[in-house]
Amino acid sequence: MHLLLFMLSCFVVGHGSNAWSVSPPQRLSTRQLAGWSVGQAVNTTSGPVSGHGAANLTDVSEYLGIPYAEPPLGSLRFQPPVRYEGTTPINGTEFGPSCLASSITGNATVDPSVYANITVTPIAVGLMLEINEWADNQSEDCLTLNIWTKPQTGEEGKAVMVWIHGGAYVSGGSAVEWYNGQYLAGKEDVIVVSINYRLSIFGFPGNPLSRPNLGLLDQRLAVEWVRDNIGLFGGDPARITLFGQSAGGASVDLYSYAWADDAIARAFIPMSGTATGFGLPTNLTANANWFNATAAAGCGGFKDDHQRVYACMMGKTGEEIARNIPANTVADSGAGLPFGPVVDEAIVFSNYNGRKAVEAPMLIGNTHNETGLFRIMAPTIPESVLAAVNDNAFTCPAALRAAESVLQGNPTWRYRYFGVFPNMVLSVQPESGAWHTSEVPVLFNATPSDLLPDTPEEAAIGSYLRRAWATFAKDPYNGLTELGWPEYTTTKKSLVRLGYDNQTGPNLAVGNKYDSACQSIPVIVVSATTTVYSVSTAVIPSLADEVIPPSTLGVSGR
Template sequence: MRLREALLTGILCLSSPASSTPAKHSWTIGQTVYTQGGPVSGHAASSAKNVSTYLGIPYAKPPIGNLRFAPPEGYYNHTPIDGSKFGHSCPQANVFGGSTPPNTKGKNLTAAGLTALADLNYGYADSSEDCLTLNVWTKPQFGEKGKAVLIWVYGGGYTIGSSSDPIYDGQYIADQEDVVLVTFNYRLNIFGFPGAPGYHKNLGILDQRLAIEWVRDNIRAFGGDPKRISLFGQSAGGGSIDMYSFAYADDPIAAGLVLESGTTAIGTFTAETTAESWYTVTSTLGCGDNITVPATQMA
């Protein structure tokens, strides 16, 4: 189901009373907004000119180096952020088959390993591990009441997807309804759900939680009400929200949850299955297996 088509269901969850935010005398399209990561400059949306668009806002440190295969860490800075373009898409696996091995040389890389690396460039030319960013669409705020907030979680089988996909453009909902719309990237496939025995699990879900915490802590600056946040998502996005509802039952942050065609009932993998997949990848890439090298060292 496309983002716009999910609007009615999401709005029904946002009927609780609005809280107040400090009064602001004037709001302009694309005005600079101050966040925990620094001031973000926006711009008018391409079609809905009354909507302010803020793209590519980092909510976590780049998950590279020691943060690869590790829980995300919040991004805090004072450097100005140019919100004029989307951040990088997270590396994707080519689930549809067919790829060309990249020009990568390494004494341990097998031919199959090169093909696997090529697959991770599938779908988005701008893919990078430095991909944990989010996007905000909002109309100028008038009065003191904060707007309800909708956070979209994209689907794709936990393997593909990006908040920069044109069908997830939030300007139309923000223009038609009195809401702030947020989308974000989270790590996918082996980067988000590595399954390494004895190592961190479900990193993509942890990315989602950190993005939601960022919204809670910063959305007032965009005219949103942190007490009226609803999550909605399709396919793996719906499944993610379902898992989120169990993982964070004591502190959900969100006041509403909308699952569209995806739940945990669709199925998850056992620890044994994910471990087998992990060792298949490490062996294919020439990094060893469960007999020669410990999983934590390979990570």
């Protein structure tokens, strides 16, 4: 199942401490904020960086391609990231390259005849062309981040939203135009940061001679950079929210466990991705993937001397390695994505059931028809399999994680996105619906309006999403409540349906309404006094709109 999920979705520093790594974060004074000039030079730990006005909102300062780690080249390939510190001026007016992706994400072809039973729209063709163009600029020297800020107006010490992109851990990058943060920053009075992290075999090598999960360590180092520098851009390092989608959403959730005692971030938004939803392979599986790739690169396999294999891979160019990764790299384990997070019991764990996560509010959810995208990518996959992927990789993991967050006493909100708009429709027969990633360009106000203009409903829902996400980031304990969102429980009308019938605002459903395929979800009840009750795992009750009395659930106070 997870191998299938990878095949479909690929188309689309160690633990820290509370001590500041460089020096305590600095903040701009009121006078400095009032005198802010768009794109002015900012003296960061990476060096002085100059930006410019964002393309569409020119009063928003945009800083692009800021290095946060040393280039992972030479002896740093396949090694944990090293903090970048410099004094050379940085021209922050262009995005840095995306990290090298697996060749299997860019070289796949599909026989047009397989679409005989699917009515694909011209919009889908245009979207696929845009997706392919995103991979044009790639390099191993890719560990950069981008900032959008408007410190001259609004709050002093703004909330900060750090975006982690998706792409099945093998593709994507912060330069994707769907992730441009200018509208969130300019209209919602927050700072938006987007980051690159190593992908595929470079970020998750499975090499038995080096540490796993390098891409996750990259993400952590980027968050540390934000903590240490964002005050100079008008942000508050104590008000950081992590948000991401797909593999980025899973990364956000993994982070919440990996650094539970030193999270830096104070709120989390995993979108269409959780720590466990895509499976987590063991080191044995990761090693098999590594040696499949080394053999394909001409460096030998598992039976050869591992040091020599590693030395050979170090001698290859990054492009040679990426180009030669075989499409069948995934070991037949039934779990995990190729070159994705692997269980190491340090930052990725074998058992998340009851594991302590960061004590922080969470907003979590997914789209109504995630596999509407995957049907276009692999049109021969049976509908029954696609339905199972929708439940097993997205809906049920979101339900479980939301329940776990509530049980740990964290304010939690759960959403489900339904929006369907003409310029985001991939197929009309069968209907693509609210497909995997379809909410992202709406959230960032980056829909393909060049292909077809936004409808008024689409624009309104996009504005509402930005307001809701930013409100949560500004006040993760009370903000959404003030917007009319109830905290999540499984037994009351607390699931917030977004874009339902393309209407703006929250539309409420019983918390477990879409969870019938999920076998065991904790039943969560929150009393009127907000006391959280924990319960033993139970089979999901019926989807009738009724409140199940706590007395029937074996509830124990907590």
